[in-house]
Amino acid sequence: MNNIKFKKSLMAAAAGAVLATVGMSAANANSLLFPYWSTNNGAQSALSLSTDGSVGTARTLHFVYNYGPSCTHYDLDGSMTGNDLLQQSVAAPSAGGFGLVVPSDTSTPAYFPLANQTGFLVVTDKTSSSTAAISGDMAIVDPSTGLVAAYAATSNALDTLTAANEGDFSAITNTSYSLSFYPQSIVTTSWYSIMMGNMNAAISGGRDWTGTATVSNSTGGTGGVYNNDEAFFSGTNSKTLTCAGSVKPTDLMTTAQAAAVGPNGGLIQAGWTPVAPNGTTILDTTSGVLMYKMQLVSPSVGGVFGGKQFMFQQQ
Numbered sequence: 001m002n003n004i005k006f007k008k009s010l011m012a013a014a015a016g017a018v019l020a021t022v023g024m025s026a027a028n029a030n031s032l033l034f035p036y037w038s039t040n041n042g043a044q045s046a047l048s049l050s051t052d053g054s055v056g057t058a059r060t061l062h063f064v065y066n067y068g069p070s071c072t073h074y075d076l077d078g079s080m081t082g083n084d085l086l087q088q089s090v091a092a093p094s095a096g097g098f099g100l101v102v103p104s105d106t107s108t109p110a111y112f113p114l115a116n117q118t119g120f121l122v123v124t125d126k127t128s129s130s131t132a133a134i135s136g137d138m139a140i141v142d143p144s145t146g147l148v149a150a151y152a153a154t155s156n157a158l159d160t161l162t163a164a165n166e167g168d169f170s171a172i173t174n175t176s177y178s179l180s181f182y183p184q185s186i187v188t189t190s191w192y193s194i195m196m197g198n199m200n201a202a203i204s205g206g207r208d209w210t211g212t213a214t215v216s217n218s219t220g221g222t223g224g225v226y227n228n229d230e231a232f233f234s235g236t237n238s239k240t241l242t243c244a245g246s247v248k249p250t251d252l253m254t255t256a257q258a259a260a261v262g263p264n265g266g267l268i269q270a271g272w273t274p275v276a277p278n279g280t281t282i283l284d285t286t287s288g289v290l291m292y293k294m295q296l297v298s299p300s301v302g303g304v305f306g307g308k309q310f311m312f313q314q315q
Contacts, residue, residue: 030133030160031167032153034121035194035290036140036311037090039112043142044098045090049080049123052132056082059127061134062166063110064203067119071243073208077126078110080134090138091115120194120244122167122203123153129161140311145296147309154290167199173288175272176219177314181249182265188296191314194244195274197287211286212275214240217252219269225253226268227261240275242282247291 037045051059059082064075080086084107091097092111100109125133139150154172158165181189195211202209216238217223223236239251250258252268274286291314299307 030128030131030158030165031122031124031156031169032134032136033156033169033194034123034136034138034153035151035313036118036192036292037112037121037138038118038140038142038147039091039095039097039115040118040142041116041144042096043140043144043147044096046101046139046141047086047088047090047121047136048138049086049134049136051080051082051084051125051134052128052130053082054130054133055128059125059133061110062124062126062203064122064124064167065112065119066121066209066243067112067114067117069245071119071208073202073206074112075203075206076110077108079108081107090121122199124160124166126160126166129159131157131159133160142309145309146307147294147311149311151311151313163204164200167203169196170198170285170287172196172290174290175213175274175288177270177272177291179249179252179268179270179291179293179314180265181268182295184249184262184265186298186301188298189249190294191247192244192292192294192311193241193247194290195241195284195286196290197285199284202284207283209243209284210277210282211284212240212242212282213272213286213289214238214275215247215252215270215272215289217268217270219271225257225261225266227266228264233257233260246294 058079061078086107087101088109089097090112092113093099095113095115136153141148156169158168160166195213197211199209217225218236224232224234226232235254235257237252237254272289277283292311293314294311296309297305
């Protein structure tokens with residue numbers, strides 16, 4: 001497929017994904033969190049940013065990419081003007097990205113330079129004091145997994161002309177989730193999870209985010225899992241994550257529990273416990289956790305669902 005046809009196909013798919021967010025309010029703030037992007041195996045992540053009119057001249061946008069299993073820090077600047085629109089691939093053209101949607105766009109993009117990576121992104125307006133300075137969304141198309149998804153960015157709603165407010169997401173404090181999953185033989189379920197908190201020290205210091213928390217199937221002192229008909233199977237299991245990572249149902253079940261509920265799916269009442277900084281490997285405080293459910297339907301299911309992957313924010 002030539003480059004023109006590829007770009008048209010990508011943007012048609014991305015536009016279709018964005019339609020799924022109709023009725024969802026766009027995030028408005030000076031620091032925006034884009035919780036998931038991918039450049040894996042030819043995946044394309046399309047980033048769209050817009051600005052308010054609080055500053056009409058060129059404004060600096062600080063992009064902080066966190067990627068890979070260690071959430072490695074990589075940052076660079078882009079720029080836009082007031083009431084402007086920037087639409088770009090996350091991946092640099094040299095890494096397989098399509099670049100700017102409109103080649104004549106005079107905004108300055110800020111690309112990620114590597115293929116075959118996943119991670120999250122924080123974009124901050126460094127010029128305006130408006131708490132509605134920038135808004136944005138992300139559309140992702142991954143042919144290798146069947147994922148087509150779109151979401152609005154998460155806002156910190158702070159004035160980041162004050163430097164200490166950049167990347168401060170400590171207002172996000174959710175630590176309790178009700179995690180349900182389909183029969184694992186037909187749907188592979190996992191939860192992409194990001195430790196939230198004040199990322200300012202990590203961003204300003206150019207270091208990796210080290211917020212850490214432990215998730216467990218134990219709530220109220222009783223560990224266990226329910227099957228699809230409310231039967232409870234006791235037993236405690238947990239997993240600790242630093243920065244971001246994946247949680248599978250089997251991470252929160254014993255082998256016996258998995259055998260009992262796996263054939264028909266189940267429900268886990270899960271809770272996260274932040275791990276305090278230790279001054280060495282953990283330098284940051286976790287205030288809460290965002291979880292995004294990833295459901296990969298087995299091709300054997302067939303029909304319109306077979307081979308597709310679904311992603312949405314867990315509530």
